[in-house]
Amino acid sequence: MDEIKLSAHALNLYFGNKKILKNINIDFPKNQVTSLIGPSGCGKSTLLRSFNRMHDLSPDARIEGTLKLDELDIYDQKNSVTEIRKRIGMVFQKPNPLPKTIYENLSYALNIHKFPKNEIPQLVESALKESYLWEEVKDELKKPAVKLSGGQQQRLCIARTVVLRPEVILMDEPCSALDPISSHKIEELIMILKKNYTIVIVTHNMQQAQRISDKVGFMYLGELVEFDTADNIFKNPANELTKNYVGGHFG
Amino acid sequence: MKKKTRSFFNWILLAGSTIIVCLFLGIILFDIFSKGLSSITWNFISALPSDGMTKGGIFPAIIGTILLTFITTLFAVPFGVACAVYLNEYARPSVLTNIIRASIRNLAGIPSIIYGLFGLALFVQAFKLGTSVLSAGLTLGLLSLPYIITTTEEALKRIPNSMREATLALGATQFETIKDVVLPKALPGILTGVILTLSRAAGETAPILFTGVAFYINGLSTSINQEFMALPYHLYMLSTQHQSIEQVRPLAYGTASVLILLVFMFNIIAFYIRFKHRSQD
Ligand SMILES: Nc1ncnc2c1ncn2[C@@H]1O[C@H](COP(=O)(O)OP(=O)(O)OP(=O)(O)O)[C@@H](O)[C@H]1O
Ligand SMILES: [Mg+2]
Numbered sequence: 001m002d003e004i005k006l007s008a009h010a011l012n013l014y015f016g017n018k019k020i021l022k023n024i025n026i027d028f029p030k031n032q033v034t035s036l037i038g039p040s041g042c043g044k045s046t047l048l049r050s051f052n053r054m055h056d057l058s059p060d061a062r063i064e065g066t067l068k069l070d071e072l073d074i075y076d077q078k079n080s081v082t083e084i085r086k087r088i089g090m091v092f093q094k095p096n097p098l099p100k101t102i103y104e105n106l107s108y109a110l111n112i113h114k115f116p117k118n119e120i121p122q123l124v125e126s127a128l129k130e131s132y133l134w135e136e137v138k139d140e141l142k143k144p145a146v147k148l149s150g151g152q153q154q155r156l157c158i159a160r161t162v163v164l165r166p167e168v169i170l171m172d173e174p175c176s177a178l179d180p181i182s183s184h185k186i187e188e189l190i191m192i193l194k195k196n197y198t199i200v201i202v203t204h205n206m207q208q209a210q211r212i213s214d215k216v217g218f219m220y221l222g223e224l225v226e227f228d229t230a231d232n233i234f235k236n237p238a239n240e241l242t243k244n245y246v247g248g249h250f251g
Numbered sequence: 252m253k254k255k256t257r258s259f260f261n262w263i264l265l266a267g268s269t270i271i272v273c274l275f276l277g278i279i280l281f282d283i284f285s286k287g288l289s290s291i292t293w294n295f296i297s298a299l300p301s302d303g304m305t306k307g308g309i310f311p312a313i314i315g316t317i318l319l320t321f322i323t324t325l326f327a328v329p330f331g332v333a334c335a336v337y338l339n340e341y342a343r344p345s346v347l348t349n350i351i352r353a354s355i356r357n358l359a360g361i362p363s364i365i366y367g368l369f370g371l372a373l374f375v376q377a378f379k380l381g382t383s384v385l386s387a388g389l390t391l392g393l394l395s396l397p398y399i400i401t402t403t404e405e406a407l408k409r410i411p412n413s414m415r416e417a418t419l420a421l422g423a424t425q426f427e428t429i430k431d432v433v434l435p436k437a438l439p440g441i442l443t444g445v446i447l448t449l450s451r452a453a454g455e456t457a458p459i460l461f462t463g464v465a466f467y468i469n470g471l472s473t474s475i476n477q478e479f480m481a482l483p484y485h486l487y488m489l490s491t492q493h494q495s496i497e498q499v500r501p502l503a504y505g506t507a508s509v510l511i512l513l514v515f516m517f518n519i520i521a522f523y524i525r526f527k528h529r530s531q532d
Contacts, residue, residue: 052420059343086422096417099436108431109421157417164421 002029005198006051006088006168011065013046015058020046022222024065028168028215033190033199035209035230038219039245044202047219048170051200052088053081069168086113089161093173095153097145097160102137105145105156106163113164127163131155132189151182158189162197169193171201175208187212206246210234218242283507290505304467304489305498309506311471315384315464315479316513320453322388322475323395327452328445330392331399332434338400339407340429359397364457366394371461384472384479387463391452398451402444406437439525446521450514456483466492482510 006028013021021043028034036044046055053074055061067074074084086109098105106124115123128134133155137148145156154174161169171190175183183205190199190212203209209216209230216233218226218241226233226242237243298308342348370390380386410433418428434441456464465478466488472479489503490496 054416054420057415057419082422082424084422085420090416090420092413092416092420094413096413098417098432099414108418109423112421112423112427160421 002032004028005030005070006200007068008047008050009066009068011047011050011063011067013043013050013055013064014062016060020222021050024224026217026224026227028198028200030198031194031196032214033194033201033212034215034217035213036200036202036217036219037204037206037209037245038225040204042219043222044219045172048090048172048200048202051168051170052085052090054090056081086164087166088168088170089164089166091154091157091161091169091171091174094177095150095157097148097153097156100145101142102145102148102156103141105160109160109164123163127159130162130193131159132185133159149182151178151185154178154182154186155189158186158193162193166197168198168200171199173202173204176204183208206234206248218245220245280511283504283511286501287504287506287508290501291508295502295505296509299470300467304493304502305495309480309482309485309502309509311468312480312482312485312506313509313513314471314473316453316482316510318384318473318475318479319388319391319459319481320449320517322385323391323452324445324449326389326392327395327399327448331396331445332403332441334396335400335403335407336429336434339404340425340433355397355400359401362457363394363455364460366390367458367461369393370458375462381476382461382463382478383476384463385475387459387479387481388475390458390462391455394455394458395448395452398448399445402448403437403441406440406444407433409440410436435528439528442521442524446517450517453514453517454483454510456481456487459484482506482513486510 004027008024008026011021011024012019024047026047036047038044049055050063051067051069051074055063063075069084069087072079072084074088098108100108103124106127107120110120110123125134128137133152136152137143137156145153148156154177158169158174175186178186187208190201193199194214201212213230216228216230217224218233218237218239220241226237226239228238232238233242234246237246295308296313297310299310301307338348338351367390370386370393374380374386374389375382378386380389414432414436415428418432419425423431459481463478464481464484466480468478468480486503486506489499489506493499
């Protein structure tokens, strides 16, 4: 049995009166890549964003159920949301580097979480190396991050997340704004990162999901229809909807 | 073909309007500078008025306007920006915030003379600040607040949410996000609004009329609780209230030129800051 890192139990999420997530139960195994797939609008991003409490900012979002990081209740008001977000990092669909230099993009999070000043350069360097960006940027760390290419920016965003040594990394379609070569690099990076991090990724690319995932969850209209190993979902799905979707018949 | 002619006419219309506007601006500037630049000498800028203001310079009025604008800035910019940040970043959208926004827009439409009366009642009398550059600066600050709030909020609205999410997802607090990402990103837009507003405020006459501006001051006042001279009022006085208007006409145009140049200077500074900021991110 896999060790469970992140889980949702009886999760319902509403935007106003609209129920977007319906009774989701899901367990993400530690140090594995889990993909969430499903047609547009089915609630993948919404589910992903519940885990690092990004819905806290939407006034009309309401959440029921239990979400846990190990034994920690993510929505318990006693727990600080900034501490949870430090442990559960997130990479977005469109690269969103901070309007600062490459170096500051990484040191920023370390500074706000009060890492010792003298350790920061070393941590920045190792996060850039871990994200395979170091060779490309080591001579221009003072350059504004927006001057990097889209693919480099996205790897910078991953590095910016990795620098905090989170336990979980949530990725919402991290390759969809990128060219094939850049997305291939990100895929390789994900395969390496999973040794140390639990990764949950939303993707629309079935080949990608097949290549990188250990487990796959298929969502449809706010429900988690099927959750199984990547092999089973793609080669031997139990549900008719899953079969149609991974076979490319809708979505 | 028909479509092409249509778009050609549209183009003519738009380009024509632009040219006409620029033409008027050009005529105004040419008229003022052609009559005024010749009276701008070092003496005119650096000396006190003399001989019943038919000779000498406008130094006290320049200093007065600069000091006045400084006080206005100090008061209106922090409050205005804070208010906009509250409305756009913290306040949850509700009927109340919409009422607040509507009131702010309405305040922007109130004639400036009414601000003058209000400043007289509030700062000069109720707060006992007297007729002084402080009272006048605060009054102009009130006048500027609605514009600064509105333009700042527009600038904040233009920052995409993905920017805020970037730092929030790293565990930054909302305050850190605003301070480190949102405000720096919005700075060029905020600055544009602030400079436009302050340029207008620097040229206002009505709000300072009752609150502290003086006809003539013997010597230079640099204390914030004294009356002061200001360029727009000096201009008004030279062109309508002076006993020998014809004689001081060149001085009036000179004063107008200096006022315009001062406002240009504000704008150039703002342009420079915007430029520097842009090359950074
Ligand atoms: N802030 C919000 N307020 C109201 N409704 C929302 C909000 N965010 C998302 N929704 C709705 O929730 C549903 C699920 O959206 P979500 O973004 O999770 O879909 P998704 O599966 O990620 O789709 P995609 O593949 O296109 O990214 C959609 O119907 C969307 O309209
Ligand atoms: Mg999505």
